[in-house]
Amino acid sequence: MLFKNPVTVASGTFGHSERYYDLEEVKRLGAIVPKTVTFHPQTGNPPVRIVETASGMINAIGIENPGIDAFIADKLPALKSIRVPLIISISGKDEEQWVGIIEKLNTQEGITAVELNLSCPNLKNKVLVAQDAQATMQLVKQMKALSKFPIIAKLSPNVTDIAQIAQAAEDGGADAVSLVNTFQAMAIDVKTRRSRIGNITGGLSGPAIRPIAVYMVRRVAASVKIPVIGMGGIMNAQDALEFLIAGATMVAVGTANFINPRAPLDVLEGIEAFMKENKIDDINEIIGSLKV
């Protein structure tokens, strides 16, 4: 997988937002990652689905999406017409669903890679697939064997040692890993003593998580040979450069899109300006250049 630049969007924060697709600016992104698609349509969780917290937000959307058939019929043609590499994020509830989604995607052309959103239940162990190294390895291996597209494993930060899970994804044959997904979180209304989120718990994203995400990207990049896509609270080029220096070969902009829809382009232009200023011709001079 070779991209014209290292900036993409994080799944679930760019939607299947057809109204943006014609914008010349969107066409400049390195890649686009739409919202995770599941086998069946999902209506998502009850409101409230998003609350703002200090330097971040908690969301519990519940992967609202039209399901793989409607996605392929109604969303994919418009996404393809943007002519930016497409990374399709998918998630299954069981083996049959994962296999079913991959088989349906295999009938399509014009997809650059498939991202496995591993923050889904692992029915055997009652934890997320991304919290179980063995389950991660097996699922990646199975998807890699079936998929005609490269496989990216998206990891959860809600683990004891994310490098171990990244290693399992690499052992399973993943072409890349992406991290981090959101951190399990809560916010409570002290007057009502109820959670401020309809689903009671949710996932924390935004600048609040960035230092932990940078740390995790650093650990993973030092542990595996496959490329790392870094994300978590990237608001500007400076933040993105932290991830690149830590070892990410690509960065994704998520929560920032809710504040500034132009954030991914600002990040891209900021990286270009940094390179010009510092007389750097090749982004590889930045990637993994952390001095210790």
Ligand SMILES: Cc1cc2nc3c(=O)[nH]c(=O)nc-3n(C[C@H](O)[C@H](O)[C@H](O)COP(=O)(O)O)c2cc1C
């Ligand atoms: C509203 C919202 C919806 C999200 N939906 C998804 C999703 O469908 N699939 C997925 O893999 N990650 C999803 N994420 C996680 C982001 O892709 C990203 O991993 C995370 O938010 C950290 O990056 P950020 O701090 O830049 O947002 C979602 C995040 C937010 C805020």
